[in-house]
Amino acid sequence: MSDEKEFIPNIVYGLCAWCGTGGSETAAAHHLKYPENIKPFRVMCTGALDPVYILRALIEGADGFIVSGCHPGDCHYDSGNYRARRRIAALKSILNTLGLDSDRVWLRWVGHGEGQRLVDTAFEFNEHIKKLGPNPLKSRRDS
Amino acid sequence: MDDIKWLQGKGKPGIKSFFQDILTRGLIDTVLMPAKNKKGNSYAWFLMNKDGFLETSDPIPPVMTIQGANILKNITKKGESWSKTAVVLRPCELRAVIELTKLEQINLENIILISFDCPGAYPLTQYISGDQTSLDQKYDSSLYTASFETERNACIMCDKFTGQGADIQLCFLGQSDDGFLISAASAKGKELLKDVNGTNEENLEIKTKKRDELLGQLQKEKNEKRQVILDRFKETIYGTDNLLNVFSACINCHNCRRACPICFCSECYFESKALYSEADNQLNRATRKNALRMPSDLLLFHLGRMNHMSISCVSCGACEDACPENIPVSLLFSLVSRDTQAVFNYDPGHSLEEPLPFVVYKNEELKEYEAHYTKRHQSACNCNTK
Numbered sequence: 001m002s003d004e005k006e007f008i009p010n011i012v013y014g015l016c017a018w019c020g021t022g023g024s025e026t027a028a029a030h031h032l033k034y035p036e037n038i039k040p041f042r043v044m045c046t047g048a049l050d051p052v053y054i055l056r057a058l059i060e061g062a063d064g065f066i067v068s069g070c071h072p073g074d075c076h077y078d079s080g081n082y083r084a085r086r087r088i089a090a091l092k093s094i095l096n097t098l099g100l101d102s103d104r105v106w107l108r109w110v111g112h113g114e115g116q117r118l119v120d121t122a123f124e125f126n127e128h129i130k131k132l133g134p135n136p137l138k139s140r141r142d143s
Numbered sequence: 144m145d146d147i148k149w150l151q152g153k154g155k156p157g158i159k160s161f162f163q164d165i166l167t168r169g170l171i172d173t174v175l176m177p178a179k180n181k182k183g184n185s186y187a188w189f190l191m192n193k194d195g196f197l198e199t200s201d202p203i204p205p206v207m208t209i210q211g212a213n214i215l216k217n218i219t220k221k222g223e224s225w226s227k228t229a230v231v232l233r234p235c236e237l238r239a240v241i242e243l244t245k246l247e248q249i250n251l252e253n254i255i256l257i258s259f260d261c262p263g264a265y266p267l268t269q270y271i272s273g274d275q276t277s278l279d280q281k282y283d284s285s286l287y288t289a290s291f292e293t294e295r296n297a298c299i300m301c302d303k304f305t306g307q308g309a310d311i312q313l314c315f316l317g318q319s320d321d322g323f324l325i326s327a328a329s330a331k332g333k334e335l336l337k338d339v340n341g342t343n344e345e346n347l348e349i350k351t352k353k354r355d356e357l358l359g360q361l362q363k364e365k366n367e368k369r370q371v372i373l374d375r376f377k378e379t380i381y382g383t384d385n386l387l388n389v390f391s392a393c394i395n396c397h398n399c400r401r402a403c404p405i406c407f408c409s410e411c412y413f414e415s416k417a418l419y420s421e422a423d424n425q426l427n428r429a430t431r432k433n434a435l436r437m438p439s440d441l442l443l444f445h446l447g448r449m450n451h452m453s454i455s456c457v458s459c460g461a462c463e464d465a466c467p468e469n470i471p472v473s474l475l476f477s478l479v480s481r482d483t484q485a486v487f488n489y490d491p492g493h494s495l496e497e498p499l500p501f502v503v504y505k506n507e508e509l510k511e512y513e514a515h516y517t518k519r520h521q522s523a524c525n526c527n528t529k
């Protein structure tokens with residue numbers, strides 16, 4: 001092992017209570033594993049995930065935030081995921097304008113039965129954040 | 144042309160006499176507009192009937208002390224006005240009124256919106272600490288020529304300075320100072336204009352044309368200027384370091400939120416118990432970061448506020464006027480809102496019919512903001528087969 005400590009990103013995974021969490025249940029049923037540094041965060045619907053939660057996580061210690069919920073058309077509450085997409089588009093646009101790494105926020109739909117897709121997404125995002133490096137915001141004292 | 148009239152009257156007193164006239168003749172019951180305070184260094188809003196029309200009232204004050212949309216919201220939030228009220232608003236105030244109407248904070252029943260060609264305004268502090276008489280004179284003389292120069296950021300880069308969208312528009316641009324044009328855009332406005340004692344003279348067409356020409360040229364110039372200013376500003380705030388430098392003077396007073404017309408929530412998330420931290424929480428965060436600036440949650444407040452209202456931001460600059468630390472908040476919010484509004488192709492305050500982007504959605508849209516799933520991830524395969 002090299003002397004340099006390997007960077008293990010701190011990642012929050014926002015999952016909706018129906019499809020996102022369902023996907024993780026399916027993954028569990030198939031004994032699929034995802035990186036341990038990814039912390040699931042369950043909300044009733046991606047539409048109920050206020051972007052302020054994402055901002056707070058990024059400011060207070062997360063290196064990345066990923067959101068998964070029902071595919072368009074499959075929302076348990078009919079239109080929550082469409083609203084989530086609009087909110088996250090606005091959030092990413094703000095981060096992009098201010099130069100705050102909008103790439104640290106991902107939105108990807110995962111259905112209830114798609115355990116493999118959830119695990120793949122978790123790995124892919126983990127690698128992606130490892131490449132980006134630590135989030136400069138999380139160590140800022142003057143935030 | 145039955146929706147445009149020419150009204151004789153020299154300068155500001157002429158404009159004021161129009162309101163006096165429609166009040167005394169009962170075309171409206173009350174009028175809401177700013178009036179100069181007794182000390183003569185600031186303005187306050189007054190809701191006046193025909194017997195109470197103040198000598199010091201000024202439909203086009205040289206400063207914006209309180210965003211007019213906030214005043215109208217206070218009057219009509221709980222229900223419609225029962226007296227026929229004319230409200231005189233700057234174009235940015237008007238746009239905020241339209242946004243707040245869509246957000247169901249203002250009821251436009253019985254309200255006649257009157258707006259005008261706005262020359263801009265002085266920054267609040269400059270006006271209050273300066274020599275008001277000379278500032279007033281300078282301001283009033285520039286009403287017809289669009290030659291007013293100000294240091295107020297929101298006004299320097301304003302490219303929507305006409306009363307487009309109001310029931311009644313007062314047009315000064317390109318006119319001689321012995322009168323002005325009144326044009327009505329809605330049914331409500333046309334009904335009022337019908338009884339106004341204006342002349343419908345022949346050279347009306349020449350006068351409108353003169354204004355349109357000047358307007359087209361001005362709008363183009365101002366829009367280009369706005370883009371240049373915002374682009375240049377973006378370079379100075381881009382990135383974590385620069386952004387936190389801009390906010391480093393912030394004292395977390397939340398005045399920008401209170402002055403903002405679009406921030407209408409009676410209980411703001413950022414002032415709620417949700418952000419109230421126990422000592423333990425603060426100490427934990429300080430330990431994690433090795434130090435923590437107090438009061439905390441500064442960046443969260445500003446970014447969160449951008450998130451909540453930038454889509455409806457009308458670039459009025461009320462936030463910057465209210466900032467005791469002179470942080471260029473209006474530039475920041477205008478910059479961010481330019482991009483968020485472009486995402487949804489939304490123009491706030493343009494029309495009552497255009498729905499708010501967070502209220503509607505399309506089934507197929509914004510694909511570029513999703514992270515697309517392409518293939519099974521290599522590490523996932525390795526990990527699961529071990």
